[in-house]
Amino acid sequence: MKVRVSILAGIGALLASSFLINGTALAADPYPNKPITLVVPFAAGGPTDAVARLIAIPMGKSLGQTVIVENTVGAGGTIAATRVARSAPDGYMVFIHHMGMATAPALYKKLQFDPMKDFEYIGQVVDVPMVLLGRKNFPPNNFKELEAYIKVNKEKVTLANAGPGAVSQLCGLLFMSREGVELTTVPYKGTGPALTDLLGGQVDLLCDQTTQTVPYIRDGLVKTYGVTTPKRLSALPNIPTLDEQGLKGFDVKVWHGMYVSKGTPPAVLAKINKALNAALNDPEVKTRLAESNIEIVPASKATPAGLKDHLEAEINKWGPVIRKAGAYAD
Numbered sequence: 365m366k367v368r369v370s371i372l373a374g375i376g377a378l379l380a381s382s383f384l385i386n387g388t389a390l391a392a393d394p395y396p397n398k399p400i401t402l403v404v405p406f407a408a409g410g411p412t413d414a415v416a417r418l419i420a421i422p423m424g425k426s427l428g429q430t431v432i433v434e435n436t437v438g439a440g441g442t443i444a445a446t447r448v449a450r451s452a453p454d455g456y457m458v459f460i461h462h463m464g465m466a467t468a469p470a471l472y473k474k475l476q477f478d479p480m481k482d483f484e485y486i487g488q489v490v491d492v493p494m495v496l497l498g499r500k501n502f503p504p505n506n507f508k509e510l511e512a513y514i515k516v517n518k519e520k521v522t523l524a525n526a527g528p529g530a531v532s533q534l535c536g537l538l539f540m541s542r543e544g545v546e547l548t549t550v551p552y553k554g555t556g557p558a559l560t561d562l563l564g565g566q567v568d569l570l571c572d573q574t575t576q577t578v579p580y581i582r583d584g585l586v587k588t589y590g591v592t593t594p595k596r597l598s599a600l601p602n603i604p605t606l607d608e609q610g611l612k613g614f615d616v617k618v619w620h621g622m623y624v625s626k627g628t629p630p631a632v633l634a635k636i637n638k639a640l641n642a643a644l645n646d647p648e649v650k651t652r653l654a655e656s657n658i659e660i661v662p663a664s665k666a667t668p669a670g671l672k673d674h675l676e677a678e679i680n681k682w683g684p685v686i687r688k689a690g691a692y693a694d
């Protein structure tokens with residue numbers, strides 16, 4: 365009996381000491397205790413990448429750890445989303461993606477993740493308008509000339525995009541359907557490399573976000589046919605909207621959200637959300653985003669519920685449209 369007691373006491377002491385060790389370790393190493401990866405689902409040098417790199421630094425400052433941006437490209441962002449959905453729920457892999465998160469379930473037949481089941485939501489980030497651009501030496505000089513040109517030359521006109529599910533693809537599809545033409549589309553792994561080719565004259569047209577395009581537009585290095593929002597942009601007041609040039613109701617603006625994998629503890633989610641909001645309120649970030657006509661979402665949307673509700677509404681909005689159009693990717 366005595367022996368048994370002392371064995372039990374020994375086990376108790378062991379357990380107590382291991383709790384103590386764990387307790388001490390936990391107390392000494394609260395989240396985050398190592399660098400955090402911020403996954404971008406498109407190529408470096410594109411709009412999603414640029415926003416991620418801009419907010420990664422102040423987010424890192426707020427979290428007290430480096431936030432490292434990593435590009436996991438391909439399949440309109442779904443490869444990256446799958447990677448994040450399968451990552452450990454510990455807050456060390458954070459994901460930024462645009463409205464492709466909402467269009468993917470209808471677009472992809474064999475999706476490896478469920479946007480409504482496999483993630484925890486940090487918050488919405490920014491809204492970005494788009495501009496329909498042409499290469500500098502593309503013959504049409506304005507939207508009316510473009511409409512006339514594509515009607516006659518449709519087989520040889522090339523339209524770049526960032527792959528199935530990219531917003532550049534959706535914007536291009538909407539433009540072609542409104543014009544009743546089918547152009548030759550050229551997919552890239554992000555609009556960063558697509559813009560490089562547009563500047564180099566290798567492709568004719570690209571519907572891109574304003575994130576990187578404003579200086580090229582101002583310097584006349586690309587031709588501009590119209591902005592995709594119903595209102596003109598304050599950063600580009602002289603560029604007419606597509607709506608005012610005849611494509612009534614043309615309205616594409618790209619929303620972005622931040623996610624981690626399902627099961628990440630609430631305390632970790634709260635820290636990442638705090639860091640996101642600190643970054644969005646950083647004066648330098650605000651200035652840089654305003655220069656590119658990027659809108660920071662109101663604080664009420666930069667919340668887990670703000671993103672979750674919006675994502676759900678967007679899935680319900682896009683799903684029927686995509687299914688009706690029969691626009692599936694593999």
Ligand code: ASP
Binds near residue numbers: 407412530
């Ligand atoms: N935002 C782009 C698109 O979906 C891709 C990118 O960020 O590079 O078209």
